[in-house]
Amino acid sequence: MDYIGKSNLRVDAYAKVTGSAKYTADLAPRDCLIAKVLHSTIANGEVISMDVTEARKVPGVVGVFTCFDVPDVEFPTAGHPWSTDEKHQDIADKKLLNKRVRFYGDDIAAVVAVDNVACDKALKLIKVEYKEYPVHTDARSMLNDKDAPILHPNWRKDNVIAHTSFKSSDDFNYDEAKKKAIAEYGEENLIEVVKNVKTPRISHCHIELPISYAYVDTNGKVTVVASTQLPHICRRVVAQALNIPWGKVRVIKPYIGGGFGNKQDMLYEPLNAWLSVKCGGKPVMLEIPREETMVGTRTRHPMDGDVRGLATKDGKLLCRELVNYSTNGGYAAHGHSITAKCAGIFQNLYKNPLGVNSEAYTVWTNAPTSAAMRAYGVPQAVSFAETLTDDICEKGGFDPLKFRMDNLCDENLKAGGVEFYTYGLKKCLEIGSKKIDWEKKREEYKNQTGPIRRGIGMCCFIYQTAVAPIALETASVRMILNQDGSMQLSIGATEIGQGADTVFTQIAAESTGISPDKVFVMSSQDTDITPFDTGAYGSRQTYVTGNAIKECGVILKKKICEYALTMEDEEKLKGKKLEDLDVFDNYVVDIKSKEKLVSLEKLSTTAFYSFTNNQHITAEKTTDIHTNTFASGCTFADIEVDMPLGIINVKDIISVHDSGTLINPALATAQVHGGMSMSLGYGMSEEFILDPKTGKPYNNNLLDYKIPTAMDSPDFKVEFVVMKDPTGGYGNKALGEPPTVAPAVAIRNAVLNATGIGFNEFPLTAQRLVHEFKEKGMI
């Protein structure tokens, strides 16, 4: 392979370091009207009336629109491919503005004005009268109140979006399995851990706020320029929300300042489009301030799981159970799919010889809507599974590394159409444990006392690549040969910071023989121009779109070679057949000898301007993928706990990933760094808190909500086990999301090693540590 596995510099780096890369706000016309949203100040109830008389009088106000004005249409917001099967369609439970208020901060009105100041003044003058209902901000409390008002009576007769059980067999019952184990091994030879684990509500905190501007174009098309991960899905949802034909919507995605799954939902694009329509098609910009973003867009699901696990005294894991209550917030968004994915990973990470039950409830609550966030329920799955493992090891006196080597899922795992076509998990453990010096440190850190204690911990994960076969996986690619033999690469898949455009360039180069410097990837997606792709999510693009690019490249190359055979004046091509030809480094070459036969430059110029054989050489390919391969990996953390202060210092941390072939090792490493950082936040500092009584958010800003700063970030070590996966275009597997799965739990397990205390509520903040150490009389 010539261009795969090379650490090419990013194709967009120059634009980004010079400030010339244009993001949505940078492109908005100067005369854009400004829109702002009024949010509810109650968490559950109804808007009875709204008085906008005074608001309308504010100079500069163009329009005030309320929940009484919007189309009577409920639409789905999830960035899923549409399903033509009604049963599999996303739940459509949200209007552009909502009379029925389901969480504190729900969207109830919007103002359009000539500037921010007029918007803010008008918002303050809107008078709202509510009818209030009791508030339940978490799943369990909602389920426990049998009289709780139903949030979406059109969809369910209670507030449960879905309740599923993934079991090793239909008749599996944990208690029965335990009885069987007692009969077989004797109770005294068994280790059981029973506990509850809670994970936090997390905010994505992409630095670019959710933003869009919309206008009606001269051809009558509703056009939305948006910071979205999935322009083609955005087009469909905007059309559904406005109840207009899908083709009448055009969505343009410029450079985007991070998404991490938040911009995998349609956030305010539909409302923005509608506001423009209501203002005569004039351009209207809607940028959501940070405080409103944290409340009104999406969050990572807080989950609350009862976990049980049983092992023999000699370290054989027997059976496990998770009963998980997932807080979905006011709207369904992705519905049950995230909690279901969490359940699947819990089930399959280990072999369960006596069986497993992984049960999940996803519940509408009076809280900000939870939806996709990087790794889609798997950080929570691993918080359940991998804290359970270490607690079993602690209780049974097992070495956590050996226990995992013995009990982890192996290369034979097949689950829901996903399997390990290549298996590198245990190799990852070998590399990681060696690099961190596991055995020596486990020995060294035994029986510590005093205020400063060291600990070492680990955590493993498995991760699906893309979303097949549960959902459709499809991507389209268009390649256009330019007159000089360079190429336009047009795709619907999106660069959102992860490095997709660079990797696509390398894949296109590899498959066509056109060198990367002559591959011009279109960085901005436009649903009127770039072909269909469902977009950036599920660690899918390098796998799905990558395969499509590879196949498209094969077509283009064949067309180039076929054209070469028609170039009668080329001496070197005389007598050649199609099977003799290849393209390499911008030349048609002899496939065996690599002799250069004709340059692509000459070939393309001839093709474009020939009187006798005029051709514009292009290729187009749609690829749908039905395979899905597990990626995997682990993190090892060496930490120090300052007991009186409750502070964890990460001394050394290494992640090792089994992600198949790395298309670009430097960008792969950078992905892992970012994922590790995000996991450190989940593990130690990030927690978006609501008042449980009122649903009012406490810390919806970047001062009180603590994402890691540079000072909080240790130097991250990264390694890979590179195995060529037969299903990936060039052997690649998922890498975008997996890095943010394991580090938090590795740190938690290291704290267990250091102090003997297994924390079961994330994040491990100083307050939680000090409280626990005091309770236990340790400080």
Next chain:
Amino acid sequence: MSKKIITLHVNGKDQEVAVDERESLYETLRNELRLTSIKKGCEVGECGACSVLLNGKCVDSCIYLTIWAVGKDIVTVEGLKDETNGDITDVQKEFIKQAAVQCGFCTPGFILKAVEIVGANKPYTRDEIKELITGNLCRCTGYMNIVTAIEHAIKHNMDKLGIPYEVQPSTTSFDLPDEEKEKMLKDVLEMQNNDVTKS
């Protein structure tokens, strides 16, 4: 409120602008002078995406009034490019080389902070660099490659000043030697050159 005509010294030039006295420097530079490298991430001085250099020091332009900037030397990332030959700074080059850029939204702010850090002519350690950039938030990179890029930019400056300085060795075995990155950087810069009279 009526607007006031003031003169700002931005990226080496005097520019006359009409401003509302309550206007932030962020608003004036972006909306009036169209310097769109300055980004908005929070509007309360937490994230650093709107950083600009004022007399060589980074400030959050979202919480700094435009009228306070009169008489000060204002630099944005647009001003870092040498207009006579198109050259960019060592800091920018190292951000490209060390894969310190992902979504790129925080990048202009980090670059200006790095220019300030390198300009201090001090051989800062990685930990010191981390402390210095802690007012700029990034959600993509975990800061790892940003710190590395700044280390390398400091190294170029220290070499010029004749002060010994070592950058920390890479923490992955998948990293490339710096010479190879340097070669690829040349290609990236060459891609930007459309002037056939310039070699």
